[in-house]
Amino acid sequence: MKTIDFSSSSSPSDRRIGALLRHLTSGADSPIAKSSVLASPTSGVTGGSVFAHLVQAPEDPILGVTVAYNKDPSPIKLNLGVGAYRTEEGKPLVLNVVRKAEQQLINDRSRIKEYLPIVGLVEFNKLSAKLILGDDSPAIRENRVTTVECLSGTGSLRVGGEFLAKHYHQKTIYITQPTWGNHPKIFTLAGLTVKTYRYYDPSTRGLNFQGLLEDLGAAPPGSIVLLHACAHNPTGVDPTIQQWEQIRKLMRSKGLMPFFDSAYQGFASGSLDTDAKPIRMFVADGGECLVAQSYAKNMGLYGERVGALSIVCKSADVAGKVESQLKLVIRPMYSSPPIHGASIVAVILRDKNLFHEWTLELKAMADRIISMRKQLFEALRARGTPGDWTHIIKQIGMFTFTGLNPAQVSFMTKEYHIYMTSDGRISMAGLSSKTVPHLADAIHAVVTKAV
Amino acid sequence: MAMAMAIRNAASRRTMSPISGEFGLRSMSSWWKSVEPAPKDPILGVTEAFLADPSPEKVNVGVGAYRDDNGKPVVLECVREAERRIAGTSFMEYLPMGGSAKMVEETLKLAYGDDSEFIKDKKIAAVQALSGTGACRLFADFQKRFCPGSQIYIPVPTWSNHHNIWRDAQVPQKTYHYYHPETKGLNFSGLMDDVKNAPEGSFFLLHACAHNPTGVDPTEEQWREISQLFKAKNHFPFFDMAYQGFASGDPARDAKSIRIFLEDGHHIGISQSYAKNMGLYGQRVGCLSVLCEDEKQAVAVKSQLQQLARPMYSNPPLHGAQIVSTILGDPQLKSLWLKEVKIMADRIIGMRTTLRESLEKLGSPLSWEHVTKQIGMFCYSGLTPEQVDRLTSQYHIYMTRNGRISMAGVTTGNVGYLANAIHEVSKSS
Numbered sequence: 001m002k003t004i005d006f007s008s009s010s011s012p013s014d015r016r017i018g019a020l021l022r023h024l025t026s027g028a029d030s031p032i033a034k035s036s037v038l039a040s041p042t043s044g045v046t047g048g049s050v051f052a053h054l055v056q057a058p059e060d061p062i063l064g065v066t067v068a069y070n071k072d073p074s075p076i077k078l079n080l081g082v083g084a085y086r087t088e089e090g091k092p093l094v095l096n097v098v099r100k101a102e103q104q105l106i107n108d109r110s111r112i113k114e115y116l117p118i119v120g121l122v123e124f125n126k127l128s129a130k131l132i133l134g135d136d137s138p139a140i141r142e143n144r145v146t147t148v149e150c151l152s153g154t155g156s157l158r159v160g161g162e163f164l165a166k167h168y169h170q171k172t173i174y175i176t177q178p179t180w181g182n183h184p185k186i187f188t189l190a191g192l193t194v195k196t197y198r199y200y201d202p203s204t205r206g207l208n209f210q211g212l213l214e215d216l217g218a219a220p221p222g223s224i225v226l227l228h229a230c231a232h233n234p235t236g237v238d239p240t241i242q243q244w245e246q247i248r249k250l251m252r253s254k255g256l257m258p259f260f261d262s263a264y265q266g267f268a269s270g271s272l273d274t275d276a277k278p279i280r281m282f283v284a285d286g287g288e289c290l291v292a293q294s295y296a297k298n299m300g301l302y303g304e305r306v307g308a309l310s311i312v313c314k315s316a317d318v319a320g321k322v323e324s325q326l327k328l329v330i331r332p333m334y335s336s337p338p339i340h341g342a343s344i345v346a347v348i349l350r351d352k353n354l355f356h357e358w359t360l361e362l363k364a365m366a367d368r369i370i371s372m373r374k375q376l377f378e379a380l381r382a383r384g385t386p387g388d389w390t391h392i393i394k395q396i397g398m399f400t401f402t403g404l405n406p407a408q409v410s411f412m413t414k415e416y417h418i419y420m421t422s423d424g425r426i427s428m429a430g431l432s433s434k435t436v437p438h439l440a441d442a443i444h445a446v447v448t449k450a451v
Numbered sequence: 452m453a454m455a456m457a458i459r460n461a462a463s464r465r466t467m468s469p470i471s472g473e474f475g476l477r478s479m480s481s482w483w484k485s486v487e488p489a490p491k492d493p494i495l496g497v498t499e500a501f502l503a504d505p506s507p508e509k510v511n512v513g514v515g516a517y518r519d520d521n522g523k524p525v526v527l528e529c530v531r532e533a534e535r536r537i538a539g540t541s542f543m544e545y546l547p548m549g550g551s552a553k554m555v556e557e558t559l560k561l562a563y564g565d566d567s568e569f570i571k572d573k574k575i576a577a578v579q580a581l582s583g584t585g586a587c588r589l590f591a592d593f594q595k596r597f598c599p600g601s602q603i604y605i606p607v608p609t610w611s612n613h614h615n616i617w618r619d620a621q622v623p624q625k626t627y628h629y630y631h632p633e634t635k636g637l638n639f640s641g642l643m644d645d646v647k648n649a650p651e652g653s654f655f656l657l658h659a660c661a662h663n664p665t666g667v668d669p670t671e672e673q674w675r676e677i678s679q680l681f682k683a684k685n686h687f688p689f690f691d692m693a694y695q696g697f698a699s700g701d702p703a704r705d706a707k708s709i710r711i712f713l714e715d716g717h718h719i720g721i722s723q724s725y726a727k728n729m730g731l732y733g734q735r736v737g738c739l740s741v742l743c744e745d746e747k748q749a750v751a752v753k754s755q756l757q758q759l760a761r762p763m764y765s766n767p768p769l770h771g772a773q774i775v776s777t778i779l780g781d782p783q784l785k786s787l788w789l790k791e792v793k794i795m796a797d798r799i800i801g802m803r804t805t806l807r808e809s810l811e812k813l814g815s816p817l818s819w820e821h822v823t824k825q826i827g828m829f830c831y832s833g834l835t836p837e838q839v840d841r842l843t844s845q846y847h848i849y850m851t852r853n854g855r856i857s858m859a860g861v862t863t864g865n866v867g868y869l870a871n872a873i874h875e876v877s878k879s880s
Binding site for chain 2: 050052098111167321324333
């Protein structure tokens with residue numbers, strides 16, 4: 001090894017090494033002082049990655065369906081995976097009112113893109129609360145509601161979950177069996193323990209109401225219960241109003257905390273008020289609850305990530321404190337929510353004409369989906385496909401739980417290039433009059449083929 | 452009679468709460484009774500207080516959002532043009548979990564270099580994130596999950612939200628020396644000692660340029676020494692780059708620290724934000740990248756980052772990403788952007804000079820050399836919290852209590868008033 005006096009060298013890199021040596025050898029026993037750092041020039045890729053042990057994560061079960069669909073080269077393929085609305089022509093749809101709102105925003109040169117407050121766009125928050133709780137909601141009148149803008153339904157659920165994990169005495173949340181695939185992950189990462197309650201009855205393809213009441217009745221008092229406000233995802237099976245009333249009474253008697261996921265208001269029945277009824281029933285009894293709202297589907301704002309979390313409290317004072325603590329959850333997650341989508345929503349909700357126009361476009365989407373249900377049902381009936389398919393027209397909202405098993409789903413993908421999640425959930429929004437026959441053929445084939 | 456009374460009482464109780472009557476509400480008190488009111492955010496709370504102040508003389512040098520010389524927020528021309536092109540043209544479908552691939556690609560070029568071999572060889576795992584905060588939080592969650600025993604070393608001082616982010620990700624924190632109050636510069640030997648004394652393989656948070664809140668950056672020479680020591684210690688360098696372009700006016704120059712570490716072979720992580728340098732604050736658009744050993748590893752890391760994003764927000768917002776892609780993907784718009792960034796940076800550099808000269812002209816007994824030596828949006832004035840409180844209560848000047856002045860809020864219209872006020876509260880110290 002050549003001995004070099006680094007410190008007095010004329011070469012900058014030598015002087016650097018000299019400086020490094022001074023730091024490293026200032027401890028006389030430093031092992032590094034005895035190392036061969038003198039000899040080797042320090043350049044090039046050295047040292048492995050600290051993340052070398054990672055394995056590749058599996059595809060998301062829902063979003064992965066679209067990934068697989070996109071890869072499929074077949075000219076006749078059908079994507080019934082993710083719940084995004086499609087027109088009769090199979091195209092995505094941007095609502096007219098959204099385009100109008102966009103134009104308004106663009107033309108307003110006074111608009112700036114500064115940070116929103118941590119709670120988001122305040123006007124949007126107020127309008128969102130009214131939309132879900134009702135214009136005349138006493139909870140709003142009494143200032144007992146705190147609403148924060150969040151990143152669509154996912155973000156609202158996550159922020160609510162983290163708030164509960166930090167401030168609520170019961171850290172267990174009960175979710176339906178089955179439920180949207182992302183629910184358990186959201187609440188687990190939020191710091192809650194996830195349990196399930198019975199919901200779907202495969203034998204009737206309807207609600208297992210008895211099982212639901214038993215499981216909620218057995219839950220420890222104070223437990224959190226996730227409720228799908230309408231258009232249950234993935235089954236499309238909703239309780240009746242009478243059943244909702246029983247659920248409400250049971251939950252209040254046991255002090256169970258309702259956490260509503262409202263991703264389809266207006267999309268299920270075509271009426272915003274009808275679809276919000278279960279939530280409003282709970283709020284009307286004066287109790288507390290959480291509500292996660294999404295504008296992804298009902299305003300077609302999917303990619304803009306617009307949603308809101310509302311927490312209905314007993315008093316205005318409590319609501320104020322709760323809001324301040326929600327800010328502490330949000331700040332270390334993303335500081336403040338995105339401005340664009342919320343601005344579009346505010347433009348629409350605040351304007352009577354645009355709001356009315358929106359309700360018409362919303363009803364048109366809901367009606368098209370209801371029509372697809374009827375067409376699929378008729379197509380299966382016409383083919384004499386064995387089995388009871390009335391659940392297709394009984395279930396509500398964007399999805400139908402076909403009752404097909406993973407093996408059958410796989411067959412439909414391989415042979416018919418029809419893509420859906422492996423639980424047999426199909427997005428009716430992805431169907432059109434043209435493609436219904438193809439789907440009906442596929443279902444017929446898989447149900448009648450020899451196992 | 453008593454029976455009639457009893458019945459009437461019972462009936463009126465029933466009508467008072469008809470719905471809850473039968474099964475009864477659990478209790479009349481709130482579940483959230485014990486929720487304490489949270490303290491206001493030390494940075495964002497300043498603007499709240501400023502907005503509430505009715506004084507016509509008020510000055511906001513609190514939050515780091517750029518203002519023009521009239522004190523007005525700015526939307527860059529390149530951004531307006533990009534929005535014109537976007538409006539009415541595209542669908543609003545979900546982005547993939549990792550965000551806009553186009554936007555991420557352009558963003559990596561800014562940090563790693565247009566011709567970076569790492570980009571060509573696909574060695575970088577990168578996802579669109581919710582601005583700088585979101586990128587840091589995703590990385591912190593990722594660090595927690597895949598290096599569970601690790602901790603993060605954070606400089607003193609730093610942006611206060613850094614502490615919140617790693618805390619909520621449940622990654623233990625340590626600090627390292629950074630700012631030297633006596634010189635109002637870098638405590639380089641303290642920094643190097645802490646780097647040396649940290650256990651091998653520690654994670655360090657580094658501000659790539661324009662350190663927030665001090666404005667004190669290592670020199671290029673110092674960065675090289677830090678990089679060498681990091682290599683000897685096998686530390687993980689995580690760069691928070693929130694001000695690329697804003698420090699010197701030249702994005703390539705501002706990324707020098709990162710380029711040095713890349714040359715030296717580190718596998719770094721970077722959080723990038725377009726909040727300030729593209730003025731896209733409210734759009735929440737940024738990027739998290741992790742340099743891996745090979746493409747296979749990058750694919751694995753990216754897939755795991757997506758697994759963390761999915762239960763947080765599913766996929767990132769579209770609009771801001773479209774703006775960035777449109778600008779950086781069009782040579783003319785990109786060139787316009789670079790010009791506009793330089794204008795912003797130059798205005799701030801100009802205000803630093805003016806503020807310093809004003810204070811010197813007023814005959815301040817203190818040295819204000821640091822005002823022009825520090826770089827980026829912020830000046831760490833050296834004012835004490837008590838002096839800051841006086842600035843607010845007597846002069847309606849709003850800044851964070853650590854004495855951090857957002858130079859972006861200083862204008863030719865208010866610099867004299869600001870200098871005078873600072874002089875008044877500090878001349879006797």
